[in-house]
Amino acid sequence: MPELPEVEVTRRRIAPFVVGRRIAKVRTTRKSYFFLTPPARLERELPGRTVVELERRGKYLLARLDDGRRLLLHLGMTGQLFVENASSVRLLSAATRASLTPEAQVSFVPDRHTHLRVEFDDGGPALFFRDVRKFGKVRLLGADGTDPRLEKLGVDALSATGDELWAAARKRKVAIKSLLLGQDVIAGIGNIYADEGLFLAGIRPRRAANKVSRSECQSLVDAVKRVLLRSIETGGSSISDYLQPDGSDGGYQDERRVYARTGEPCPKCGTKIRRIVIGARSTHFCPSCQR
DNA sequence: ATCTGTCCCTGGACGC
DNA sequence: TGCGTCCAGGGACAGA
Numbered sequence: 001m002p003e004l005p006e007v008e009v010t011r012r013r014i015a016p017f018v019v020g021r022r023i024a025k026v027r028t029t030r031k032s033y034f035f036l037t038p039p040a041r042l043e044r045e046l047p048g049r050t051v052v053e054l055e056r057r058g059k060y061l062l063a064r065l066d067d068g069r070r071l072l073l074h075l076g077m078t079g080q081l082f083v084e085n086a087s088s089v090r091l092l093s094a095a096t097r098a099s100l101t102p103e104a105q106v107s108f109v110p111d112r113h114t115h116l117r118v119e120f121d122d123g124g125p126a127l128f129f130r131d132v133r134k135f136g137k138v139r140l141l142g143a144d145g146t147d148p149r150l151e152k153l154g155v156d157a158l159s160a161t162g163d164e165l166w167a168a169a170r171k172r173k174v175a176i177k178s179l180l181l182g183q184d185v186i187a188g189i190g191n192i193y194a195d196e197g198l199f200l201a202g203i204r205p206r207r208a209a210n211k212v213s214r215s216e217c218q219s220l221v222d223a224v225k226r227v228l229l230r231s232i233e234t235g236g237s238s239i240s241d242y243l244q245p246d247g248s249d250g251g252y253q254d255e256r257r258v259y260a261r262t263g264e265p266c267p268k269c270g271t272k273i274r275r276i277v278i279g280a281r282s283t284h285f286c287p288s289c290q291r
Numbered sequence: 292a293t294c295t296g297t298c299c300c301t302g303g304a305c306g307c
Numbered sequence: 308t309g310c311g312t313c314c315a316g317g318g319a320c321a322g323a
Binding site for chain 1: 293294295296297299300301302303
Binding site for chain 3: 293294295296297298299300301302303304305306307
């Protein structure tokens with residue numbers, strides 16, 4: 001699922017592709033939960049605008065336009081932002097793949113999950129936003145408008161400090177993992193990197209936040225940052241739907257220590273990795289290394 | 292104020 | 308082989 005590293009990799013790859021290009025045409029699927037701004041409005045108001053900058057805030061992307069407005073994008077769980085010539089098996093359902101010849105199985109064809117398609121007036125490759133489960137979001141913000149989602153974000157995970165985490169943690173009784181997943185204290189951490197960071201810091205995910213010491217908060221923030229930076233370096237985690245904007249897989253899924261490794265030996269001590277549920281989210285940890 | 296549970300959505304895994 | 312059922316999971320929201 002797209003978390004900070006996946007969104008950042010997407011930003012870095014998409015920015016040179018879209019910045020400076022003028023939008024010619026926008027095609028969308030029908031009005032839905034996915035569109036915070038009615039799709040008809042996007043189709044009407046985006047053409048003619050040039051993208052001037054692409055920024056990331058937590059797991060959100062913000063495309064700034066030449067009229068000062070900003071297009072807010074969130075990839076949700078299964079969101080995929082990619083360029084026209086991308087090809088990947090992750091862009092096709094199993095049923096679709098089965099109906100195609102092996103050679104055709106990786107060529108992308110816009111389907112009912114391809115909710116946004118942006119074409120540019122230079123005639124070059126278009127940009128696509130596909131999202132099977134529609135937990136993603138698209139919203140056009142006015143020139144001086146903002147969004148409550150952005151307002152609520154805490155400090156970005158890449159610039160967070162141990163003391164910032166500690167200041168919030170000492171006042172909270174929720175599991176430390178839940179605190180990491182909430183975007184209001186530190187923004188950008190999701191299920192994969194929360195589990196990986198807690199493992200590296202040797203902290204049990206279910207421990208109450210206010211039972212995590214100041215120095216442990218420091219170790220935790222350091223561990224999370226290390227994991228996030230390494231994941232960005234390798235192109236993010238392609239575990240289910242995520243792919244890089246050119247269609248290639250990221251590499252971090254091969255480096256994860258505990259996430260989705262239930263029953264496998266802990267890389268440090270060999271104890272079997274356990275899976276529990278915290279706040280309705282799968283959680284993976286080593287019962288021996290994490291206390 | 293904080294915490295917990297429910298819901299949005301769909302494909303894939305699993306059982307019969 | 309085919310159908311029904313369950314599950315995942317980011318984040319908003321309601322109710323405790």
